[in-house]
Amino acid sequence: MAIRNPRLPLLPGYGSNPLIGKKNFGVRPVFTSIDKVNMLVDKTETVNRVPSLYGRKQAPDLPTWIMYDKHILRFQGFFQQTLQEMRSGAHVLRKVDIFFFLEDGTIKVMEPKTENSGLLQGTMISRQRIRLPHSYDLYYDVLDLNIGREVTFFGKVFKIVNCDNFTRVFLNRLGINVPDPIPWPDAVERTPTTGKPPKHRPFKQFLDFDRQVLRFYGYWDDRDSEFGVIHFLEIHYFLADDTIEIKETMPPNSGVEAGPMFLKRMRLPRNVPSRVEMTGGLKVASYSPADLSIGAVLNVFGRNVVLTDCDTYTKEYYRITYGFDAFTPLPIPTDEDKQRVSTSMADRQLPPWNGYGSYDDSAENCRTVEPKAPHKDFIKFLHKDRVGFDSHILRFAARLINDEPVDKRRYFIIKYFLCDDTIGVFELGERNSGFKGGKFFRRDKMYLPDVEFFVPKEPPSYTDKDMWVGNELVINKHRFRLIAADEYALRYMELNAEQYPMANIALIMDKIRRTLASQENGYKNFVAKYMEAVLPGKRELMSVRCFKQALKEVMCEKMTEHEFLTLIRYFRGDPGKEKSPRRERIRSLVFTELTRGLWDDRERLREGLLHADETGKGILTVDKMRQLLRAHRLPINPDLMDCMLQVLQKDEKCNIQYEDLMSFLDFQTRPVYNLSECDYEKVVRHAPPLKDTECKLWAEAETVIQEGYVNWSGFLCQLNLEHLVKEQT
Template sequence: MSVRNPRLPLLPGYGTNPMIGKTRFGVRPVFTSIDKVNMLVDKAEGVNRVPSLYCRKQAPDLPTWIMYDKNILRFQAFFQQSLHEMRSGSHILRKVEIFFFLEDGTIKVMEPKTENSGLSQGTLISRQRIRLPFSYDNYYDVLDLNIGREVTFFGKVFKLVNCDNFTRVFLNRLGINVPDPIPWPDAIKRGTDRGKPPKHRPFRQFLDFDRQVLRFHGYWDDRDSEFGIMHLLEIHYFLADDTIEIKEVLPPNSGMEAGPMFLKRMRLPRKIPSHVEMTGGPKCPSYSPADLSIGAVINLYGRKVVLTDCDPFTKEYYRVTYGFDSFNPLPIPKDEGTECVSTSVAERQLPPWNGYGSYDDSAENCRTVEPKPPHRDFIKFLNKDRVGFDSHVLRFAARLISDNPEDKLRYFIIKYFLCDDTIGIFELGERNSGFKGGKFFRRDKMYLPDVDFFVPKEPPAYTDKDMWVGNELIINKHCFRLIGADEYALRYMEVNENEYPMANLALIMDKIRRTLATQENGYKNFVAKYMDAAVPDNRELMSVRCFKQALKEVMCERMTEHEFITLIRHFRGDPGKEKSPRREMIRSLVFSDLTRGLWDERVKLREALLHADANGLGVLSVPRMRQLLRANRLPINTDLMDCMLQVLNKDSDCNIVYEDLLSFLDFQTRPVYNLTEGDYQKVVRHAPPLKDTECKLWAETETIIQEGFVNWNAFLCQLNLENLVKEQTQ
């Protein structure tokens, strides 16, 4: 028979046998008298000397291993570990977590693992009961652990700095006040050691200042020594690693051979060290950017180098970093012994062109004995060559001016290439015209007429400033009149209006403003005469014909056709009823191809578009739209398809509204615009063949002069001559 202690678990070895060592096994009766009646009662149990804090109903008599099962107090702490092998510091701080298990009073200490720390981390002290220092019977309990206290576990002192929320609430219920958390030692600001040099981070310096070089010009005066001269030097300071290299700049015709480098790239010490630097020892101080400036003298191993000037990057660096403002260069002393007498060299006079090859080719072969190709402006080629869809090619429609009736009906495309200022001319052939079409003049530099080619200097040639609608070009005794331009050419000239006066709206408006101001009652009569010419439904609009006639009466011949186009494009008004000639022309061409291919799958195309628009936004991207059109087998070529996608309505993100595409292809409810013979000659003759990858319809430029509307009110507001009318009225 064994007696179990209820405070211990029911496991073998935890019970005791009360019969061990007992010699008397009888039952001792206990007699007592209750209300004068003698009776036999059991022996009363002993009373605990420690009074209970709670009543038995509030605190049930349960063992601690059941009451506090899986209840753990968690503290955050740190301890110091001495470092005898490191010179930089005497100790390091290690962060740990202390766990106190309430069920049996055991303690466990763990350190969170840190990658590449070089320390053995994890469980530092396994779970066990830990005795108090200098004690054999007392162990650490709940009352010994709190924030701010120091505990000693096996000789290591741990400083408790924080605890979790459960621990704080548990201790507060026991009536123990828990202080606020203590900041970690890493967060405390520490003063820098006076004897410790600042930490050098070469890799960070390399990333921040790679390829940044301070360039100075200077000299070393060596004339005091025998056969000494004045050495002109160029000093390079590399900010990436604080190194300096110096090379010598030899004067022309000096007869001296330059070495590879006057000073190889290295750290230049301020003073010559007395001994070789020891490995790991203190380094000799070297020159820094703060030591270099115009007028400074640096010690180049006993040679005094004076800095006289620097480049713009170095000036900007010192202006931003050190706040310098004065960068006046110092004069260099003259060396009369080695200085060459400078004489003005006249410009080389080339012989006249002999007519063989191009002028540039002949001029280049006259400059050198070795035959070389003509020199090309490579910077202009990089800036003005094709970049994606930006071709940098200005295309103009032209007509041949001739007394021959057959030549008057010939139409050409003149391309001006901005990358090398060359011009190419192509003829648009027509069936049964007798002219084949194609390349008319190969791409070359076109010179002005009536110039002498057999001269030393290159004769003047046509430039991009001569390319504007209405101008006449005489090329190889053929007179061409520019009658139109494509959208790219007009847009490019309007964007770069400072280079093209004919597309500069400010200059055109200023010309009209000055003309009206010089005439007596000019602006007043101009407005009064054409006020009734506005559209009746919308008084702000005026037809293009009336607008052009009004400007011609005021400006006479002082306004070109290209300036009219610039004004009309800027003040273009849309009353909501007009059709775009270019859109209707493309629609007519698409209708011809679809009718020829017997295509009538508009219903399937609508289903494909609705299926592709999963979000129901009503728009699709241009590549997705092109993919769907090709999937539905539209019998049109890719160039015409690109033109069609270009004229469709788009949203702010350049996505196509597919309802407009379906309306564009609806030839039953919306009939096709019928082109007359005159419109066909204007539109089709001015358009390049559809095989051209950059198909542009030239009808819009010329037709816009005859059709459409102009915002008359916006034109008068920008003219801003109301004050002049008031003065003329008074």
């Protein structure tokens, strides 16, 4: 190299080219061995044994700690720990995860934590560079880690059995072949005597089963393809070496010349082997005699061959070996039985759903090039849409079921919309609870758990038949238990009892009759045991708590909570003397609003009610009553008014007795419950878009039921099992 004159300034044109006169620009070649292959590499490549991804002088200028930041190779392996204190087992198998950080070549070994293992698990070797055994200047690199290799880290020998997909792709791009995963040692079948896997002896198998062939008859239906026909086949299974050959038998005068062999004699794999399995020489699982039977379908390299019958020797072999006795042949399809697939757009087989949009939306985009809106059931929408005050929405109160103690206090409202079979989940948030109320799951179709989603056809979803008190719904991996329902949902299900078995009083009573009739002296003991549980003053009444206990002792787990609720509502006794906390709380809310609005026009309201009652029966319809209350300007919102109308006394046709309304609005008898502004916000003005003012009161439905009474005499009369007492006596 030329020496620069220090007297000249360091400016362009004042210096000399140091490369002038130099003739040798090459790099000293050095031969080394990489992965047992002699290669010509640079001196610097002997330190880093990883093959380069780029050509010479084409590598990026960024350093490795930037290029490979957060790029980690993950391997799975195990090592054996010796147990000196146990005689039954000499060692224990411990599974570990080996992480190789590409940015700096460090290695970290972790053992997954297992509950109640009795071992100290977690980080076994902290992140660091690990030297190769018996070496002071070489460290473990990418070439040293692969499936099937054994590595030694600080005296412990780890066997690598598997890796993740990123590691496999990265090593393949480096030109490194990654074998298939190796099964864990505990998954290998071992004999109870020696503890070693059974050794396959092909020569012994050949001597035992030479010239013993299983013969099956079957067919391959190729009519789905153009000019396809049914191919009648004869399948031969050679027990000597577990090989299969398939011949095609052509009917006489068919006009078709059969080939020499449909499948030459070979081991037939269960699945089509991949290119790696074919080129790598790996053993592929093949069919065995246990896989062959009448009705079985063989995958012959993508062709489904159906076995329909077998010969006498094959039947005797399976009768002795496997204990089979049924060998009913299957019918062979004909061209007349084949239903031609329609080529219309509606019947076309659609591809599996890819997860974008809804099922209906994706199906419409697959049927036509021009996107169209999905078609909905318009007839159902017309019949089940909101009609006046008939909302056609079933509302249920629910609790979240999991192991978290905090979630047990959370309160949810589940709405089922009958017009389009969608479900919306809302949460009632309490102050200082840490959970914000409002929409929990948006309104959508909720599919059943444990179903395959990415399929051509839409999976089954929840219907209105699944909505009943006591049922558990799994919605988006959250398990909810329905604990109560509003008055509209219960009344709607009872009016349409033929569609909802849980609200069908005839089916429930028939279930109780069958259970009592099947037990010896069941009805006699049932009546005698609870004869003294009725009220002393009124022999026909029994408390709800005692009535429910009596049915639970007889029915055990055969009745649901909704069926108990239907029975109690149907045989309700002495409803006028019950003091419902729900009625009192709603009355307290009404009084709070009336006091704020300074409303005290009770006498004028009575005159309006008497004037509207043209028949003089003391009853008015719900719509007429709501109209009168709005006309007299009661300062309460519509939701609270609907709650008030629900708790008023009604006749058989659900007409309201307005004298009960006047006693409900009596200012001389104040309600027991005095709700503060905080409680009012909880009960009525909770988070939007929820507008069910009675939702918070549903949680006390069980308390209301237990404090009421049941007409015991009416229940026994409708049960109609008096003849059993006479027969048993």
